[in-house]
Amino acid sequence: MTSEVKNLLKELTRKELLEIANQKSIRIPNNWSNQLIIELLSLNVTSDYLQKNKSKTTKSKKTSDNTPIITIKNLVKKFEDVTAVDNLNLTIHEGELFSLLGPNGAGKTTTVNILNGIIKPTSGNAIIAGFNVTKNPDEVKKIIGVCPQDASVFPFLNARENIELFGNLHSLSKKEIEERTDKFLELLGLTEASKRKAGGYSGGMLQKLNLMMALINNPKIAFLDEPTVGMDARARRNTWEFIGSLKDEKKTIILTTHYIEEAERLSDRVGIIDYGRLVELGTPEELLQKHEAKNLEQVFLNITGRRIMEGL
Amino acid sequence: MNLLFPALLTVVFIFTFSDPEMGMSINSVVPGLVVYAVIFIIMTVAQSFSSEKKLLRRLNTTPMTSTEFIGSQIISNMIVAIVQVIVVLVLAYLMGFRPQSSFEGIFLALPVTAIFALSSVGLGLITATISKNPEMGVGLSFLFILPQMFFGTFMPLSTTTQEIAKFVPSHYLFEALKSIFEGNWINTNFFFNLAIISIVSILTIIIGIILYEKHGNL
Numbered sequence: 001m002t003s004e005v006k007n008l009l010k011e012l013t014r015k016e017l018l019e020i021a022n023q024k025s026i027r028i029p030n031n032w033s034n035q036l037i038i039e040l041l042s043l044n045v046t047s048d049y050l051q052k053n054k055s056k057t058t059k060s061k062k063t064s065d066n067t068p069i070i071t072i073k074n075l076v077k078k079f080e081d082v083t084a085v086d087n088l089n090l091t092i093h094e095g096e097l098f099s100l101l102g103p104n105g106a107g108k109t110t111t112v113n114i115l116n117g118i119i120k121p122t123s124g125n126a127i128i129a130g131f132n133v134t135k136n137p138d139e140v141k142k143i144i145g146v147c148p149q150d151a152s153v154f155p156f157l158n159a160r161e162n163i164e165l166f167g168n169l170h171s172l173s174k175k176e177i178e179e180r181t182d183k184f185l186e187l188l189g190l191t192e193a194s195k196r197k198a199g200g201y202s203g204g205m206l207q208k209l210n211l212m213m214a215l216i217n218n219p220k221i222a223f224l225d226e227p228t229v230g231m232d233a234r235a236r237r238n239t240w241e242f243i244g245s246l247k248d249e250k251k252t253i254i255l256t257t258h259y260i261e262e263a264e265r266l267s268d269r270v271g272i273i274d275y276g277r278l279v280e281l282g283t284p285e286e287l288l289q290k291h292e293a294k295n296l297e298q299v300f301l302n303i304t305g306r307r308i309m310e311g312l
Numbered sequence: 313m314n315l316l317f318p319a320l321l322t323v324v325f326i327f328t329f330s331d332p333e334m335g336m337s338i339n340s341v342v343p344g345l346v347v348y349a350v351i352f353i354i355m356t357v358a359q360s361f362s363s364e365k366k367l368l369r370r371l372n373t374t375p376m377t378s379t380e381f382i383g384s385q386i387i388s389n390m391i392v393a394i395v396q397v398i399v400v401l402v403l404a405y406l407m408g409f410r411p412q413s414s415f416e417g418i419f420l421a422l423p424v425t426a427i428f429a430l431s432s433v434g435l436g437l438i439t440a441t442i443s444k445n446p447e448m449g450v451g452l453s454f455l456f457i458l459p460q461m462f463f464g465t466f467m468p469l470s471t472t473t474q475e476i477a478k479f480v481p482s483h484y485l486f487e488a489l490k491s492i493f494e495g496n497w498i499n500t501n502f503f504f505n506l507a508i509i510s511i512v513s514i515l516t517i518i519i520g521i522i523l524y525e526k527h528g529n530l
Contacts, residue, residue: 116373138375146373152366169374217374 002042008050009038013285018265020045022237030260030295069094069221069252070115074124077110077276084110085121086276092254097247099267100256101296103308107276108256109149112223115254116146129220142170145219149226149256151206155199159190159209162198163216170217177216184212187242203230208239221252228262240265258308260297272300279303318349318396322403329466339411342404343489344465346421347482349396350429351460353389355453357436361385362449365440365528382521386433393429394422412495421492424506428485430513437520441528481516484508 009017017037021028024044028037070092077085084107092098100108113119115126117137125132131139153162160181167177185191188208193201198209211227224243228236243266246253257263263270264284272280272287280287280303284296291299300308322345329341361368371381401409401418411418435456443449463473464482477483488505491497 118369118372138377141373141375144373146370148366148370148373150366152370154367166374169371169376171375 004047005042005045005050006038008047009041009045013283014288015264015267015284017041018261020050022240022265030264030297033294067094068092069096069129070254071127072111072115072124073126075111075114075121075126076123077107077114077119078122084276085114087124088273088276088278090271090278090281092252094252095247095250096268097243097253097255097266099263099270100254100273101258101260101263101270101300101308102256102273103258103306106273108273109225110276111273112146112225112254112256116144116223117141143220145214145217145222147211147214147222147224147227149229151203151210151230153198153206153209153213156197158197159185159194159201159205159212162209163212166213167216172217180216180218181212184215187245188212189238204232204235207231208235211239211242215246218249219251221254222246224253224255226257227255228257228259236262260295260300260308264296270296272296272303274300274304315392315395315399317352318345318400319403321345321348322400323407326404326407326409338404338407338409339493340490341466342400342409342411343486343493344467345400345404346397346425346489347428347465347486348461349400350393350425350432350485351457351482353393353429353432354436354439354456355450357385357389357433358439358443358449358453359446361437361440361524361528362443363446368528379521379525382437382524386430386517389433390426390429393426393432397422397425411493413492413497414495417492417495417497420497421489424488424492424509425485427506427513428481428509431481431509431516434513434516434518434520437517437524437528441520441523481509481512484512 012020014034014037017034018028020041021037024041026040026044028040068091070090072088072090075085075088076083086107088107088111100111102108110119114121115128115133117133117140120134125134127133128140129143133140154165157165163181163184164177167180172180182191185194188211190205190208190212193205198206201209207227207230211224214224215222227243228239231239240262243253243255255262255266267284269281269283270287271278280299282290287296287299288294291302293299293302297308300306322342325341325345325348326338368381401421436453439453439456440449443452459476460480460482461467463477464480464484465486484505487500488497488502488509491500491502491505
């Protein structure tokens with residue numbers, strides 16, 4: 001029986017193994033090999049469970065197709081002497097959860113800020129859903145949702161009011177705003193606190209509110225810049241589940257993070273960025289295989305000689 | 313705060329300065345108090361726009377433009393200025409202020425002050441542009457507040473400072489309000505003062521918006 005389970009587990013990718021571990025509330029250290037994870041999981045799951053789970057993961061994989069929705073060409077951003085983004089070329093597909101992984105200061109946020117129209121590139125361009133971000137920023141803003149790194153909320157409004165305000169800015173109907181607000185508050189566990197002023201929220205609660213405000217307009221493309229910074233482990237897991245559920249809605253998600261586990265668990269593809277340059281690109285499994293690594297931290301270490309958390 | 317401050321200022325200044333022995337009557341102090349209230353809008357705008365840069369940046373990722381946001385701030389500050397005038401005038405009236413003009417004449421003070429509020433919002437935006445945080449915004453706003461307080465209101469001026477006052481926008485609001493409250497605005501330089509106030513205010517607000525949008529980290 002166990003060998004059958006093991007064989008089934010061997011067919012799964014590392015990301016799928018981690019998903020199952022997460023479902024079973026089993027904590028897997030980053031440095032564990034796939035073999036070790038399989039050994040542990042084989043003691044905790046049945047073949048029936050895996051069959052059911054397999055159909056789920058297959059379904060979730062189908063949410064990403066190969067239609068390009070973001071095309072970045074020769075993108076450069078310089079701040080005086082510092083080159084924050086250095087000749088970036090990248091294509092992100094519709095329905096894909098794409099992670100930009102890199103240390104603090106690597107150029108992830110600058111890239112995202114160019115894509116959502118906050119800053120202009122020094123040279124190069126980016127096309128989002130057919131619109132040039134520099135020439136047609138207003139069109140781009142209609143289809144994106146942006147969750148900035150720092151929780152930017154109105155402190156004197158409560159969670160519900162903050163979310164509703166952003167819904168109104170996107171000209172949503174009152175009914176639509178109410179329905180989505182209720183759904184988000186429940187999914188992220190903020191219903192009880194939703195009538196308290198946001199100024200009194202903890203860091204984790206603010207980040208959740210930050211995320212809900214970004215998604216109220218049901219965006220085609222969501223930019224989530226370090227969405228789980230400042231959250232405790234439980235809140236982070238809860239948020240990962242929430243982000244994962246967005247994939248079922250066929251949203252394209254661009255996630256920037258310096259959390260290895262976050263990138264490994266959630267991403268269809270990962271772009272590793274260092275000193276503003278894209279140094280590696282692929283699915284987590286491809287990268288692990290290519291670099292014969294146990295996790296993406298090791299991949300980053302192999303490429304740059306540094307650990308991600310060390311920063312620049 | 314926007315209403316409490318002018319109210320407090322009105323009470324304190326009328327008690328302190330409206331002394332005939334000092335050569336100042338309550339009627340000569342009140343136009344200056346209205347000017348004071350509006351000048352301090354510079355500080356509140358500088359503070360709020362310095363502290364809300366991240367939020368403004370976020371709003372800029374929605375279909376609402378920063379110009380629309382700034383526009384809403386301008387309108388709300390013009391309304392605040394009008395309410396401030398009403399608060400100052402009502403309090404001053406209760407303390408003995410008796411303007412010479414008719415009710416319609418006094419009503420004229422409201423739009424004139426609202427136009428001047430544009431210059432305060434503009435100077436507040438300029439201050440916020442160069443401020444790295446709200447505290448710096450408050451501090452720097454006094455570079456614009458103090459000259460207008462001392463050279464452009466009821467403070468006694470020497471021959472030299474009278475010349476300086478000609479370059480201070482609040483001087484023209486003070487003169488315009490004085491002529492309104494004295495009931496002889498039609499026979500004075502009121503329209504000249506109004507023209508100066510309008511031109512300076514429009515120029516200042518345009519410069520403020522351009523600078524803040526370009527360099528205010530939006």
